[in-house]
Amino acid sequence: MLLIHCPYCEEERPELEFRHAGEAHIARPENIAEISDEEFQRYFFIRANPKGVTFERWRHMHGCGRFFNAARDTVSDRFLMTYMAGEPKPDLGKAGGGAVRSASRKGTPA
Amino acid sequence: MIQPFRLTTGRLDAAEILRFTFDGKSYTGLAGDTLASALLANGVHLVGRSFKYHRPRGILSAGAEEPNALVGIHRDAARKTPNVRATVQELYDGLAAVSQNRWPSLGFDVGGLNNLGAPFFSAGFYYKTFMWPRTAWERLYEPIIRRAAGLGTAPDRPDPDHYSNRFAHCDVLVVGGGAAGLAAALAASETGARVILADEQAVPGGGLRFETGAVIDGKPGWEWAQETAAKLAARDNVRLLTRTTGFGYYAQNMLGLVERLTDHLSAPDVDQPRERLWQVRAKRVVLATGAIERHMVFPGNDRPGIMLASAARAYLNHFGVAVGSKVAVYTADDSAYATAVDLKKRGVEVAAVIDLRPTPRGPHVEESRELGIEVLAGHAVVGTTGRLRVRRIEVAPVYGGASRQIEADALATSSGWTPAVHLFSQSRGKLAFDEETRRFLPGQYVQDALSVGACNGTASLTDAVEEALRAGAKAAKEAGAAKGRSKTVKLDARSPEAWSAGMAGAAPGAEAGKKAMAFVDFQNDVTAKDIRQAVQEGMRSIEHVKRFTTAGMATDQGKTSNLHALTIASEMLGKPVPKVGLTTFRPPYTPVTFGALVGHSRGALFEPTRRTPTHAWAEAQGAVFEDVGQWKRAWYFPQGGEDMHAAVARECLTVRHSAGIFDASTLGKIEIVGPDAARFMELMYTNPWQKLGIGRCRYGIMLREDGFIYDDGVVGRLAEDRFHVTTTTGGAPRVLHHMEDYLQTEFPDLKVWLTSTSEQWATIAVQGPKSRDIIAPLVEGIDLSDEAMPHMSVREGRVCGVPARLFRISFTGERGFEINVPADYGLSVWEAVWAEGQKHGACAYGTETMHVLRAEKGFIIVGQDTDGTVTPDDAGLAWAIGRKKTDFVGIRGLERPDLKAPERRQLVGLKTSDPKTVLEEGAQIVADPNQPVPMKMIGFVTSSYWSENCGRSIALALVEGGRERMGERLYVPMPEDAIEVEVVPMVFFDEKGERTNG
Amino acid sequence: MAETARRISALEGRAYQGPGIALNPAAPASRLSLRAPEASLAALSKALGLILPRKPKTTAESGKRAALWLGPDEWLLIDEGGADLTVLCAKASALHSAVDISHRNTAILVAGEHTEDVLGAGCPQALSLARFPIGAASRTVFGKAEVVLWRIAEDAFRIECWRSFSYYVFSLLEKAAREV
Known part of the structure; x- marks a missing residue:
């Protein structure tokens, strides 16, 4: 069971309190009724599913109830950082210090 | 002494003699014995037969690594545990053990014939021999192999024991209670850190159990271990868990431990769980898991x-x-x-x-x-x-x-000692092969752990204790638990014992080319020759060698054999050991019962059983309940020996002739509050909401973004900025989640909040021509006339003197009300409604009658008449889409070509040509029953009932281009024959809808 | 006119007392789910007579009334005196959502030296005094049910859960209590 840092509760909480909610940073088009089939396909069906760092949404379902975003490495299953919904996609190269919550200080992502 | 090989009483309690049986023969042992030690005391070495060749086997070890001495422990008819390691099972008075994998007896086992055929049963035998003919596998080979092979016999009754679960958190978790583990726990706990020490034995001490020359702190090793364990147990900040195995090392320093609580007891207390699963989250972990001796090959x-x-x-x-x-x-x-x-x-x-x-x-x-x-x-x-x-x-x-x-x-x-690096490896730490000592040792750590003592390759007791003391103090400090200046623990530890490297692989006589059976892996009967053969046949990776030979598999996971197998393979391949690699260590370290993993989640605690406030009343009335998700709902109320059919027919008639009372409390309810409530509703539902008047209700449809129906329900507007939304019973949590998702992440600027009120309200539906007469005496402050409170309206007032939300809505097509009162009042109000209902000949009805009545009116149930691929138009609900709206969830999805294609399946009514025939829900529909198989299926039945009110069967179905087929004859093929049906409109009763005001 | 209906608690008649552990249903109380933006907090605090806590996992108390921080714009208000909290909030003209959930939730009081161990049977959160001090409150899970934990004393918690889950929550607590 992972520990996930909730950016709203400001602490790590057990995974059982959370629910995964798919890829992050896919904004619903404001003019959704007018977009083409291709645009709708890209918005609704196509997902990156990378091997490595992925940006995804989680909800602290049984905690504060907030949706938030996380950068997680799908290879090591490590959370690199979590941040509030609505914040821009972070540049992980620059993110450092307190913002990055790695599972271990010693560890390096595999 | 009656036990011929008992020289002394050792450290056991001589005063307590225990009786036990092995394969029916009676023996005695002493309190503190394991089954293995007690058998050996009686001179019994033969305890089992091997897996493949049925060779006689004895006791190899004195611990958890045991591959051979697996027995069944039979407490009673239901408690028959197979594959218990005799070296781990503590003796209790009356213990009954049986040997496994033999017939007719341990001494004479027919399966031993396999031994004669050993040349044929070499590595990969199954893969090669049972390939052909394919059809023989299921009928012939598999049943025979299954009977012949296998370890022990699974119990055939439900497990009567119960199991416990505990989440725990600590600063430092020490796994292993030998000299190193005890020293680490001592140093860590001295700082004030919260420490958990887990040891798999009944009494800590580890290798000090057998070492004779060890002296720690001026005392003999074993004595020091017992004193230290007692000292630790007495500390408030230490939890000492004995009979507890750390079996899994998971992400972020979470370890799984199993504590065995009753397996050593003669007559366990019924409240006592058999085992407890500990899920421990430790800031720092100290691994002191020792080393495992290898046999000679x-x-x-x-x-x-x-x-x-x-x-x-x-x-x-x-x-x-x-x-x-x-x-x-x-x-x-x-x-x-x-x-x-x-x-x-x-x-x-x-x-x-x-x-x-x-x-x-x-x-x-x-x-x-x-x-x-x-x-x-x-x-x-x-x-x-x-x-x-x-x-x-x-x-x-x-x-x-x-x-x-x-x-x-x-x-x-x-042949030497293998450091027990299992947990370290499970933590994803990288092992390093030490060329000099020919051992795999912890290399790079990826979690916050330290290894000490023999599992870290530390050779002498002096070094191990010193290393452990340092590690314990360091772990506590790193965990941030060291308070102030705590005293540094120092221990003088000495032992004359030297643990040199030894050797791995085949010993002389078992070299390549020799036919001799020199066993590498006892449990799976894998010989040195088998490993070599695997390499000869093309296996290059140790993972392939393992799977081809089965070395390192089964209950012992190769604790004594892996390094031997690896060494032999590396010699054959001519590659150094690290290049051949080590098979992956995976949890569990030793076998874990399903019970321990399941924990409390059995029987009544398997999952929450949710009951409505009126449950006890319905139960007293003899209601039959059905499970709807986690809810228990009254299904029907049989009277005077009625069967379900008769009860439902009566309930259906009564509702339409007088009235019926129904508990609708399980419906999901969400209160949507805020100045932007109507705007939010517009986005979440297909319908228009801005103009819905206060006090009015509307049937709403919710889509997913792909355009398919997700949920539906009646929504009442209580105020300009307040809606009372209802959802399906099963849909309540996911609908709220779906709404929160859009509100928080797509429309965060809307000033509106969502609150689940599903359980705030008990909902009592009163439906039927007499419904108003029944509730009128109980209602205060609400004008119930048709003019003041028309169909599809909601009012707040009082019912039975308590605050209520009264809806005039109908899921039956009759005049109907739904009384919402605060849940704790639900039963009392229900009883008052019931008393009034009695005056008008009303009945209580359950979910089955609710289903029939709504189907008579062609009202759909999301999830029954829809399956996640049904659009509003498919369901005949296109009218519920606000045509002038420019946005709602699903608006674009609905425009996808496939969702607008002709010939989509549409919901229609079906009438069987024989009115007495009731179709099966889920049955497929074809146009021509005489076409060759496979037939083209053009739809399926979604709902089907006997309708007493219609005097015939009725059904709803999704049929390709269904609305164009009105009057058409279609067929429902069944095993006996095809049932002829006619496509009809969805409304079977009161087509004009006059009865809502009737 | 009709007489007042009787109030029947979901846990009526249940209680458990064992060595170092006691489980009892809490008395009925009025409860409110309060949602509001930052800008409204001063006015609402004034109307409610307590300062709505802004720090995660904390509570504020005033007499028989308490406010539990559940989320960045969400509070659970409990008034053991039974005050009508919606009416109080309505007095503040500030933007907010107040929904009465007095009957949605029910509460169980867990007390005794084994409290942490009993809760540890189903709650994965760290519950030591250091991590979950007196006055701390949090929504979390207990077994397969969602609950709100509120530490009211060193060895006493109030567990709020939805009405229909209370039977399960109480039963699991009792099972764990019998095992410690």
Whole structure:
């Protein structure tokens, strides 16, 4: 069971309190009724599913109830950082210090 | 003494003699014995048959690594545990153990014939032999193999025991309670850190159980261990868990431990769980898991009586049991000499020490010689004899020369020690192969852990204790738990024992080209030859060798064998050991029961059973309940011996003739509050909401973004900024989640909040022509006239004197009300409504009647008449889409070409040509029943009932282009024949909808 | 006119007392789910007579009334005196959502030296005094049910859960209590 840092509760909480909610940073088009089939396909069906760092949404379902975003490495299953919904996609190269919550200080992502 | 091989009482309680049986024969042992030690005390070595060849097998070890001595423990008819390691099972009075994998008896096992055919059963035998013909696999090969193979017999009754779960958090978790683990826990807890120490034995002490010369803090090792354990247990910040195995090391320093609470008890308390699963989250972990001795791989090394040298020593020094009357020792390292020395000193004859090394040196070697033990340096054991127990060993010089026979009824072997790096490896730490000592040791750590003592390759007791003290203090400090200046713990630890490297792989006599059966893996009957054959047949990776030969599989996971297998494979491949690699260590370290993993989630606690406030009333009325998700809902209320059909028919008629009372409390309810409530509703539902008047209701449809129906329900507007939304019973949590998702992440600027009120309100539906008359005497402050409160309206007032939300809505097509009162008042209000209803001949009705009545009116149930691929238009609900709206969830999805394609399945009514025939829900529909199979299926039945009100069966179905087929005859093929049906409109009763005001 | 209906608690008649552990249903109380933006907090605090806590996992108490921080714009208000909290909030003209959930939730009081161990049977959160001090409150899970934990004393918690889950929550607590 992972520990996930909730950016709203400001602490790590057990995974059982959370629910995964798919890829992050896919904004619903404001003019959704007018977009083409291709645009709708890209918005609704196509997902990156990378091997490595992925940006995804989680909800602290049984905690504060907030949706938030996380950068997680799908290879090591490590959370690199979590941040509030609505914040821009972070540049992980620059993110450092307190913002990055790695599972271990010693560890390096595999 | 009645136990012939019990020399002394060892450290056991001599006063308590326990009786037990093995294969029906009675024996005695002492309190503190394991089953293995008690059997050995009685001279019993033969305890099982091997998996493949059914060879007689004895006790190899004195611990959790045991591959051979697996027995069944039978407490009673339901408690029959297979594959219990006799070396771990503590003896209790009345214990009944049975041997496994033999027929008709352990001494004479027909399966032993496999042994004669051994040349045919070599590695990969199954893969090669049972390939052809394919059809024979299921019918012939598999049943035979399953019967012949397998370990033990699974119990055939539900497990009557119960199991517990505990989440725990600590600063420092120490796994292993040997000298190193105890020292680490001592140092860590001294700082004030919260420490959990887990040890798999009943009593901590680890290797000090058998070591004789260890002195710690001026006391004999074992004595120090007991004093230290007691000291730790007394500390408030320490939790000492004995009989507890750390079996899994998971992400972020979470470890799984299993605590065995009753397996050692003769008559466990019923409240006492059998096992407890600990899910421990530790800031720092100290691994002190010790090392596991390896056997020697030589011809005939599996005879009962041949065991690990440290095991022979543990049985002697701890349990006071001699493993034989004339014991030989075969070794490639120094530690086994201590076994010879201890045996000799206790007066057990030592036949010889056979040492592969040409010039062994060291204190124990010298001591052995001084005690007059024959030391055969540069010799090997090249064969053994004895049918059910070793009787003689054949010894030969390593570099040529004549062999000789030595009489021995036990042989203690050691080829060295393998650090128990299982948990470290599970933590994803990288192992490093130490060329000098030929061992895998912890290399790079990826979690916050430290290894100490033998599992870290630390050779001497002095070094191990010092390392552990340092690690314990460091772990506590890093965990941020060290408070102030705590005293540094120092311990003087000494032991004369030396743990040199030893050897791995095949010993002389088992080299390549030799046909001898020299076992690498006892549990799976894998020989050195099998490993070589696997390499010859093309297996290059150790993972392939493992799967081809099954070495390292099954319950012991190769604890004693992996390094041997790896070494042999590396020799064959001509590659260094690290290049061949090590198989992955995965949890669990030792077998874990399903019970421990399931924990409390059994029976009534399997999952929450949710009951409505009126449950007790319905139960008292004899209602039959159905499960709807986690809810128990009254299904129907049989009266005077009615069956379901009769009860539902009566309830259906009563509702339409008088009235019925129905508990609708399980419906999901969400209160949507805020100035932007209507705007939010517009986005979440297809319908328009802005203009819905206060006090009015509307049936809403919710789509997913793909355009398919997700949920539906009636929504009432209580105020400009407040809506009372209802959802389906099963949909309540996911609808709220879906709404929150859009509100928080797509429309965060909307000033609106969502609150679940599903359980705030008990909902009592009163439906039927008499409904208003029934509720009128109970309602306060609400004008119930049609003019003041028309169909599809909501009012707030009082019912039975308590605050209520009264809806005038109908899921039956009759005049109807739904009374919402605060849940704790639900039962009381229900009883008042019931009393009024009695005056008008009303009945209570359940979910089945609710289903029939709504189907008579063609009202859909999301999830029954829709399946996640149904659009509003498919369901005949296109009218519910606000045509002028420019946005709602699903608006774009609905425009996808496939969702607008002609010939989509549409919801229609079906009438069977024979009105008495009730279709089966889910049945497929075809246009021509005489077409060849496979037929083209054009739809399926979604709802089907007997309608007493219509005097016939009715059904709803999704049919391709259904609305264009009105009046068409279609067919529902069934096993006997095809049922003819007619496509009809969805409304079967009161087509004009006049009865809502009736 | 009709007489007042009787109030029947979901846990009526249940209680458990064992060595070092006691489980009892809490008395009925009025409860409110309060949602509001930052800008409204001063006005609402004034109307409610307590300062709505802004720090995660904390509570504020005033007499028989308490406010539990559940999320960045969400509070659970409990008034054991039974005050009508919606009416109080309505007095503040500030933007907010107040929904009465007095009957949605029910509460169980767990007390005794084994409290942490009993809760540890189903709650994965760290519950030591250091991590979950007196006055701390949090929504979390207990077994397969969602609950709100509120530490009211060193060895006493109030567990709020939805009405229909209370039977399960109480039963699991009792099972765990019998095992410690």
